[in-house]
Amino acid sequence: MIIENATEFFIDGTFKVVPQIFFQLFAIHASYRDHVIPVTFVLLSSKKEEIYQVMVDEIIQLAPAWQPQRVMMDFEKATINVFNRAFPVVELSGCYFHICQSVPRFLLTHGFKQLYETDVTFADNIHKIIALAFIEPSMVIDGFVLLCSNLDYDYQQLLDYIGDNYIGRLRGRTRRQVSYPIDFWNIVTRVKSDLHRTNNNFEGWHRKLNCAFQCSHPSLWTFLDKLIKEENNIHSDIINAMTGRQPPRVGNDSAANKDKHGFLKDFIDTSTSNLTKSSNYFRCSDTIKNFALLLYILGGKLTYEFIQLNLPGSLSNLTMFNIMISNLNSKFSEEEFQFDQLQKHLDDLNV
Template identity: 30%
Template sequence: MSQSEQPSSVKGKPTIFHEGYIYTVERTTKTKSIFRCKNRDCKARCYTNLSMDALLLLPTSHCHAPQPDSVPAIQLKNEIKAHADITDGSTSTIIHSALRTYPLSDAVQHPKNEPLMLMIQRQRTTETVDADGRLPDKLRKTYRDEGFILHEDKKLIIFTKKTNLSILKQNKHWFADGTFKVCPDDYYQLFTLHTMMTNAITPLVYGLLIGKSAEDYNLFIEKVLEQDKFQPKSIMTDFETGTIKSVKDMLPNILHRGCLFHFSQAAWQQVQSKGLTTKYNEDEVFRLNVKQLTALTFVPLDQIIIGFDLICDQFDDDADDLLEYFEKTCIDEPKRRGTGRKKPQFDHKLWNIHGRVVATVPRPNNSVEGSHNAIANRAAISHPTIVKLGEKIRRSQSKFEVDMTKILQGHDIKTKKACYRKLDERITRLASAFDLTQLDQFKKIWQLTLLFGLFSFLFFPQLVHYYVMYYSQNKQILTHQFLSFNKKEELIKKEDAMNG
């Protein structure tokens, strides 16, 4: 704009500054915008084009002197309002940030802190749900003005848009999980549905559920499936009973896998609940054996029970309760009468990820957890109002719209660090070549240990120290034993060849 600053705002009205004078918009015609002097006793006017970025005529004469020192104060207020509207920072943080570049020569015009703090609070006063509990109109659309509410009633609210559902249909591997801390008091959890686009797991559907029963999940999945003919190949969830039953009922023809991260969490919780935490911290052999139990997730399905029996032989009697838990929930408990084994609470196919490792499909829902944590951090408080949470979801959607556009244009938005990529590749090679039936007992346990050692680096950095320390202290012994087994195996093969 010629010799004037770009339009700003005073009390919601477009404002321009020119040669120390302040003008607010008076009216707009078909060809121009007309501004008048902010001083109501002055009849001065100026005229701009409709986009308000160029003066059409020079301003008429004023009846008073200009006030250039008042311009920075107005700009300061506008900047503070803008930050209050789009950020979650505290009032003092916003004010201090805006004051960093405030000209000292105009400090006398600087507003007091109290009015500025009240202004921020007023700016952040949000709309509420109406008498029928419906969300305000602002939350019903994305920042780019697309419809964002798929379903809304007292039992369920679903945030998504048509483009999200289209992407969900195109991508065959789904990931789902719930979070509770950020959920409003009237609902039980925020349940989200994600998919994998290139190397990024992207949130596409957000649901507010009133519970965690199979019926609650059924309603959520039903409303999503009604929108199109989805044909996913797999879905990964936690080990909630309601989630497992719902996936079985609503998506019976797809592969359902449990999240490796949640499986490992459950194992650690059992170590704690059985009073074995001290033993885990102090006994290196016990600690290694527990890791091997979790490493069973990497072995082929038909070799799980063999591997479990081998690992059990390495435990002392004080771990019987822990092993019994694994037998009942994950392995197969032997029947008290007759032969055979009882079905575990969680089928092997649910928690075993050997196939996903070989197919290089993501194993844990870490990215989903990260998305939930990001929303929680932006919410800043536990159990925010539904309007505040809805606003955070809109902001998340806006960010992921940019990510999705970049992905569709061939960009890589998330590059895995080289060290983690190499560890991933090693785990894939080990899992692909794993052959429990052709190895002696030591080598079987060695492979399980190596698998979980790599797994520890990827998902449990706090365990790496123990693993490295154990290996370094026993490296010479382990290597000697390993080579001895190899040599013995070669001699046996030679004897068999000679006798044959």
């Protein structure tokens, strides 16, 4: 079984496609021969820790040789606890995109949204806090202490939030344990090892599944019928993996790998070099600007905060794009993204 032969896994739940009698569809995907393949579907009645424990115990009964080495997951304490107990030596990692979302969300709910959008210095310092994910884990606490010493009272609520959840508050000479320790959310090791830093593959699969179902909370029979059809697609992916075929849009030649690593280096260099600048002087290469524009086209408002936070030098491209499409008859839907809809807009723009 693939689940017993793979070492790297991605786990997450989705909620819209499940029948009303269930709470979520929990899925486990495995990285296998350069393919990311769904290997387990579980209908769950809640997000309680004991439910996750039963799920993992049942999977181990079915696949006793399952020994994951790396698992990427959402920032959900219940699943973290269960996987740590079941696999004591497993390396658990949180999706970097969560950090990029959680800080702006905190600013929004605590009345800092306007200050963040209008005060350049305040925004710069917020970027520095998030950039802790890009420094060596052994240096994170020193970096956090340095930020705390240089930031005034305006930042205290956010620093307390970061300290309580991701760093650990000082208690005497030690720091309190936190729900999400540094090794869980820091991505330096994953960048150096060319490992996944986000659950983007999973999110793409969720969108595909939602589009296939075309409704929320279907009947049980409709749900099973759609899932069986998805299983047929998965079977094709497994055959491709077993026969050595590369997944779609992934190059196997050295030039493609060089381009991939070149883009990653460009992205990180852009983010880190801008940390010391005012946002008015942020700069992005054309490659990064095009990447940000395509990301915005695909995700719309869902990705704008990420771009604003990490790639503000590309915001001019987004503004120009919005002006261009404002004169068109059709508008982008704020619902699920559809590829045929994107193609229509690109055709209208003569792209």
